[in-house]
Amino acid sequence: MRAFLIALASVHVVIAAVSAVMSGPNIPESVWWWLNFDLTLVVVPVAGAWLGASIVHTTSRRRWFDRRAECAVRCALAGLGAGALGAGLGLLWVIWIDGVHEALGTGAGSFAAAVAVVVLLPRARPGRCVRCGYSLEQTDRGCCPECGGYATLTL
Numbered sequence: 001m002r003a004f005l006i007a008l009a010s011v012h013v014v015i016a017a018v019s020a021v022m023s024g025p026n027i028p029e030s031v032w033w034w035l036n037f038d039l040t041l042v043v044v045p046v047a048g049a050w051l052g053a054s055i056v057h058t059t060s061r062r063r064w065f066d067r068r069a070e071c072a073v074r075c076a077l078a079g080l081g082a083g084a085l086g087a088g089l090g091l092l093w094v095i096w097i098d099g100v101h102e103a104l105g106t107g108a109g110s111f112a113a114a115v116a117v118v119v120l121l122p123r124a125r126p127g128r129c130v131r132c133g134y135s136l137e138q139t140d141r142g143c144c145p146e147c148g149g150y151a152t153l154t155l
């Protein structure tokens with residue numbers, strides 16, 4: 001899950017940096033403004049995504065998040081997708097909904113996007129290869145005959 005969250009966080013950091021540069025001279029010289037800015041655009045969305053991904057992964061394990069599956073690159077790509085989707089949803093919220101703090105929108109959008117993306121990742125099932133999902137119930141060896149991968153998943 002680390003690669004997923006790092007990639008997702010990098011999307012939000014880039015968006016925050018770009019919007020800070022674009023606002024340029026209009027930014028007040030205030031620590032509180034920056035704190036609010038960073039919380040709204042980076043900290044809260046990343047926390048929301050972490051919460052969403054953790055809830056899905058805890059409820060029903062995902063193979064890609066198992067370190068033995070060696071899926072860091074795919075996890076990072078999923079994280080980029082979830083980050084972009086979450087930022088889009090957060091932006092829609094901020095545009096359409098007034099009167100609540102914008103961080104609620106960016107957090108909720110990021111949470112929803114992380115849940116939607118992680119739900120699509122392949123599930124880990126007992127007795128199946130952690131890397132490719134091949135059923136290992138018929139094999140008594142510790143490794144997968146399909147991909148040469150790792151021992152059966154113990155849940």
Ligand SMILES: [Zn+2]
Pocket residue numbers: 129130131132133134144145146147148149150
């Ligand atoms: Zn396998």
